[in-house]
Amino acid sequence: MREQLERIRLQAANELQGVEGTEALQDWRVRYLGKKGELTQILRGMGAVPAEERPAMGALVNEVRAAIEFMLEEKSRQLKEKEKQARLASEAIDITLPGQVALVGSKHPLTLVIDEIKQIFLGMGYEIAEGPEVETDYYNFEALNLPQDHPARDMQDSFYITPDILLRTHTSPVQIRAMERIRPQLPVKVICPGRVFRRDDDATHSPMFHQVEGLVVDKNITFGDLRGTLLTFARQMFGPEREIRLRPSFFPFTEPSAEVDISCGCGGSGCRVCKGTGWLEILGSGMVHPNVLKYGGYNPSEVTGFAFGMGVERIAMLKYGIDDMRLLYENDMRFLSQF
Amino acid sequence: MRVSLEWLGEYVNPGMEAADLGEKLTRSGIAVENILRRDARLDQVVVGHIDVIEKHPEADRLWVCSVNTGDRQYTVVTGAQNVRQGHKVPVALPGAKLPKGVEIGEAAFRGIKSSGMLCSAEELALEEKTISPEDREGILILDKDAQVGQPIAQALGLDVPILELELTPNRADCLAVINVAREVSAITGQPLQLPDVKVVEKGEGRTEEQVKVTIEDSDLCGRYAARLFTNLRPGPSPLWMQRRLQAAGMRPINNIVDITNYVMLEMNHPLHAFDYHTVKDGHIVVRRARTGEKLVTLDGQERELNSENLVIADPEKAIALAGVMGGLETEITEKTTTILLEAAHFYPASVRRTARQVGLRSEASQRFEKGVNINTVKLAMDRAAELVAQLGVADVVPGYVDNYLRPTEPVKVPFRASRINALLGTTIKPEQMEDIFQRLQFPVQWEAATEGEQRDAGIVVAPTYRPDIQGEHDLAEEVARLYGYDRIPTTLPQGKTTVGQRTWPQTVREKIIDALVGSGFREVVTFSFINPRHLDRLAIPAEDHLRQVIPVQNPLSEEQGILRPTIIPGLLELAARNASRRIPDLAIFELGGTFLPKALPLKELPDEAWKVSALVMGAAPVHWSGKPQPYDFYFLKGIVEKLLSALKIKGVTWSRETELSYLHPGRAARLQITQDGMVFDLGYMGEVHPDVREAYDLAARPVVMELDLSALTLLARAKGDYRPLHRFPSTDRDMAMVLPVAVPAGQVEAVIAEVGGNLLERWRLFDVYQGNQISAGFRSLAYTLRYQAPDRTLTDEEVNHAHESIKTALMERLGAQFR
């Protein structure tokens, strides 16, 4: 009987070698451990074993059973692992095929630039002021120190609706509207983005374009504050290594006035963008003219202020390297999809 | 404005190179746009003398010249027909490379070797406007005094650098060379030497006896002065004067005209010369033109005038348009012997109006428009008289007339050094300011300082050639620009801390843009004005309120004809443009203003209603595994619903929109909300009408929407209502019903919502079917309904009861059939 048990153990181990797949393993299990299996047969034959040998024989039977069960467990684990590997292999896909098409939208580059400018000035405590695109002569010219027949009105050829109503030629009228709204409170700290209109249409001019205007009015505002504010802006917008340069200029609504150049990305070595000068003209600015403060409802002997204005198209073109302004208004999807 | 350094050098020596001077001027407020050099590539061109000229033995039209250039003799063959023996001409030597790229070598012309080339004005790149018409033809014949062998640039005065100034309107004074010299002196500190005018008069009689000036309209003419020149000896002006005029971009004409132009450039005073004998009684009347009065101007055109125009007249008729252009009848001719020279001051506004009206913007009118100095009118006249005598052009009759009716005093500008420093953020000492004012030749008087204090208050007398200096802030700019803008400190506003934040409307706009961009839409920017023909393309009926549009009075073209009453046509035009570029699939939007008048013609500003408008066309990009998602009505409706949900706007009713001419009447909807008994119109969406599609040449079927931003802003909420999550399980039940097609799903859902009441958590349409097994004119709608209560688990009975009630209501009210 002892030999018989040893034979079963060996035979089970040998047969197990050839078992592939869970079904075959099941058959094998039934053959050795099932109710009609070989081990059960042997147990049934225990009656023929002398009583004194039975305990030892029982222990041996259990040992063999444990060994076969261990084999079963081990084999079963191996088979499952193998099957899993096979399943994973069969599930492989071509990962180079294109992904599901997500709907991708985009903001217009002009909006992106205006957003960026807004963000910088919101961070500096400015609010965003707005005004109408159709304006009165009063807000567009007169209150900005540009009376009738002022030669500087020639600088801006306007689209008229009536002799007294026109499409605004700059965002500056919003300065007056903002002061009227906020007075007599201080400070006034606003930026005014928006569309403006001039009678020009060629490669470098569009009859409609965008400006962002800024205005600060408070006690003790200085020309130095203007310079510092614009330097902060230029560095946030274009990079921390940038410098600015102020040149005397003229705007009817500011005095002193300055054109503001920002150092070119080429680092001053001169390139196509800056036409070799190392500087880019991006802003007009100055200290708010006393007459304009008066029109806005503030007393110029008590408060001072500064104002600045920039063309959004120019900044967008500089920032993205767009060489033709008209692209901004053609709205070709191949153009817009790049932003 | 062009100023040659040679001319400038007569009054001030800048002591530096042109480029450095240009930079310095620019940095202190007179922008030098360019430094013009006219002598590039002329180094191999010299003055040659034609010793001998003979016909080419083999060619009719060619000449063989023996040319002497001082140290050498050249044989040059030329095809020009205007060269004669003894002429002096520009000779390009072999090896020269001329301005327009022509390289000069040696070549044989029918057997005769030619070395070098005789040059025309064009070959030397002379500016056409600065040379006479005869000099533009053939070889340029030089002055007989030209020095043989001299480089041509020297001989023609082309070797002087010219500053091209870009003047701002406040610095019209720099239209005078002497005022540019003042500026150069101020910024360099170099001494200034202005002309010391001395008139040499000659002959019998006095001007006052022969000339009378009456200013009738002194509101348009503040000063009028005149002198007489007799025994006119016409001829060319001296070369030095011609060279200066040419450097300034003007063409020399003759001695008297050149003198008036010279003084105009030197002092910024336009002068005008009349033939004295054509002015009746020698009597000048300055008056408004009579309505319908006619005048033939120097250019031969007859002009009809009105009372807006100021004219110079004699007792009978107008003889010139004041400050704009002279009359033909009183023009200087070969017969002229006596000249009446006018030096006057006309007010800018009147000159501008007249120049605009007659479409003439002469050099003189532009200067009057920008303002000339009324106090130097006589000085300019005397300067011209001085030159007339000096150059022997005519005899200056003793005496003069000068009617100065409205004397202008220099402006006294009080200031405080401390306030200037406060404005600039600087600590410039009063002495430094005084030094700056002195360099500018602004007289300054200080108030005595109190013991132990610095001087602070003072008065600057602003010269009348600087009318831009009106107040302390103007002085601050003068101080700042001469002190140096670069030396202004860099600070930030101190004051109270402010928080920058967006207003609610601005926030709503950002949410909308984010929602649309997040849904695959591309933002576009189109113009606020449109071509009026869009209204026809949109088939808007004549009496429709959308025809009440605001016209632009002076558009550049029809493209800016009207202010847009809606953004839709702009989007349709873009759709067409992209489609024509083979981009047929689009999802675009624009946020912007539309313009509706309160009344026409406009009396007050129009309503600027901001809209969010979108257009979809074609289909979403197709994935290889699936079917295209069409950009149709339901796609855009989904986007609108997403937008409303992003803004937390609930309770929108969708009703059929049939009024708008440009939408498909069966595929358009209007969105409204009723709140507190008020109806808010949110806008509309729908498929574009087939006729309109055709008008825009669109093959696909675009769907558009236009929502009103102010309504959205009003109804939008920053946060939705929070409701605690249900803890008890829910039960889902489906129902499928058959209904006439004419019953909208909206009605079905209204019944479901009403009858379902509190127990109904939500419902969802999952199938719409029409076709086999359903009678024609009917369709099947299938919904999943979820039942749930906040406080308990619903029993089957409760759910069954609720579900059946809904079914019953649908059967009774809408005729729904359940199977």
Ligand SMILES: [Zn+2]
């Ligand atoms: Zn550069």
